[in-house]
Amino acid sequence: MSNPTSSLRILATTDLHMNITGFNYATNTTGPRSTTPSLAGLAPQIAKARAEAEADDRLCLLVDNGDFLQGTPLADWLSISHHQNTHPLALVFNALRYDAIGLGNHDLDYRIDYLSKFAAQLTAPLICTNLTGTGMSNLLSAHIMTRELKTSGGTQDIKIGILSVLPPETVIWNVEELPEGAQIDDPVTCITQNAKHLREQGADLVIVLAHMGLGEQDDQTSIGDWGATALAQLACVDVIVAGHTHYRHPSDWPAARSLDPSVPVIMPGSSASHLGVLDLELKQQSSGQWRVENHVASLRSQINGGEPKILSLTAPAHQAACAYLKESIGHTPERLHSYFALLRPSKIMALTARAKAIAVQQAIQGTDVEHLPILATATARSLRGSDSASNFIDIPAGPILRRHLAGIVPFTNKVCALILSSDKLREWLEQSASAYGPQSRGPRHQPLLNPEVPMFVFDAIFGLSYVFDLSKPVGERVSDLRYDGLPIANKQRFILATNHFRAAGGGGYNKMTLPAPVTKCTTTITEALEIALHSDTCLEWMDYSPWRLKRIGTTATFDTGPAAHSCFGEIATFAPKVLKKTGFGLDRIEIEL
Structure with missing residues (x-):
């Protein structure tokens, strides 16, 4: 049997x-x-x-x-x-x-x-x-x-x-x-x-x-x-x-x-x-x-x-949560959106980075590291994904509501700070650059982003300036890394304001050997944004562009929300053109790179 x-x-x-x-x-x-x-x-x-x-x-x-x-x-x-x-x-x-x-x-x-x-x-x-x-x-x-x-x-x-x-x-x-x-x-x-x-x-x-x-x-x-x-x-x-x-x-x-x-x-x-x-x-x-x-x-x-x-x-x-999220907590003098956030630095990421920097600046006052220059990250997690037209952030000029912050910061991560050398900052940026797909001169319509790397891997570091060369392999893409207009010196030290999840290697950064935070993680990024919106220095980085993509003589494509066409003037140097609608209701854009 x-x-x-x-x-x-x-x-x-x-x-x-x-x-x-x-x-x-x-x-x-x-x-x-x-x-x-x-x-x-x-x-x-x-x-x-x-x-x-x-x-x-x-x-x-x-x-x-x-x-x-x-x-x-x-x-x-x-x-x-x-x-x-x-x-x-x-x-x-x-x-x-x-x-x-x-x-x-x-x-x-x-x-x-x-x-x-x-x-x-x-x-x-x-x-x-x-x-x-x-x-x-x-x-x-x-x-x-x-x-x-x-x-x-x-x-x-x-x-x-x-x-x-x-x-x-x-x-x-x-x-x-x-x-x-x-x-x-x-x-x-x-x-x-x-x-x-x-x-x-x-x-x-x-x-x-x-x-x-x-x-x-x-x-x-x-x-x-x-x-x-x-x-x-x-x-x-x-x-x-x-x-x-x-x-x-x-x-x-x-x-x-x-x-x-x-x-x-x-x-x-x-x-x-x-x-x-x-x-x-x-x-x-x-x-x-x-x-x-x-x-x-x-x-x-x-x-x-x-x-x-x-x-x-x-x-x-x-219903109760919706009523709470309608409360106004600040004001923006201009439109904030995430339609091109991996094509050029976005004002949303600038605001988020500035909020972290303000929080860290206050936390290190009176310590033996307060003399070090403060940099700050802003992650493309703030984009809330790109598989739906409604997932992009688009905040009109005027009141900033609690629900707007919920779109910018979907997780309860806390602000913290690391002391990093120039070598570690370069390694951080190379990991960030892995969000882009490989690009080569000649072929057209190459996807700008790497489909096997989630967008939240991408971090911009505000306070520096640098160039991404997407024709190079990951690990060799970052060039012309500068601070205050000058090339960064070997082993030069900085304070990097980031979040506790990233500081622990989260979101793809676990291969880096990172030091312990120098500040205790108690303030959430949402709380830091609320505080920053009432600060005189809140908008300092809004027109600051820490990075750019090197032109290599090709075209690339990426998907964005259909409302992005009204902002094409911001990326006019890339000569954007709408190719088609995707199955998710997004516009597939061709750019010159």
């Missing part, structure tokens, strides 16, 4: 970032319900996938892989408003009947007591295996669920163990939010040990919710950007749900090519862009335990508008 067989479907979301409704709080608009990603829009896909599994007598689980609690102005408002009712996302998770939820680094941004209160409102377990310390009530290190499995030989129980891990860098990124003495254990070691414990407790399968990305590294290093690849090499793990980097798998993304195709791995994008679907074929061993024999991984995007029930659960908090 052959061993019994069965099947299991795992549905997964990751990096939701509180995108429940698809409402754009920065522009105070709602995108087309059929195409704007949201958890409410994904809900019908979840129901459809469950119904398919039920029709096939297939056990179905729904899990989330972290970074759910932070990422929209609604999330930020909830964290400061002393909201007394059940958190709207907890209501939604419960309504969608999640079976298990893993933790992401951004879920710690509002401190552990806020997270613990949220966890107490969930019907599903909230799990993090490699975070240890005190004050972490309502957070489990591991979980075993027992479910009924319909098999070829009848019905029996299966035990499924769930583990969840954070990037090790979280202990640096969230040092101010974590309780004193908290530790983030090495994910590979932690999973190896805890998977063994789960097996000893009778777990047939071990699913790891790994809030880390997939990379080309073939060793077992486990930092945030590619740690899930290392975990996928462990024989003790049956299934990996990856995330953190906002990429998708399965895909043709080169960094995922090092994965063993026999290992079930899924990475369903971000902001509810996709539902991950893993279908596992199981076979019971002679020992009685179940093992994965085969699998199929796929991604599904939403099929229609938002589920009304889900939208109604968030309505009261949504």
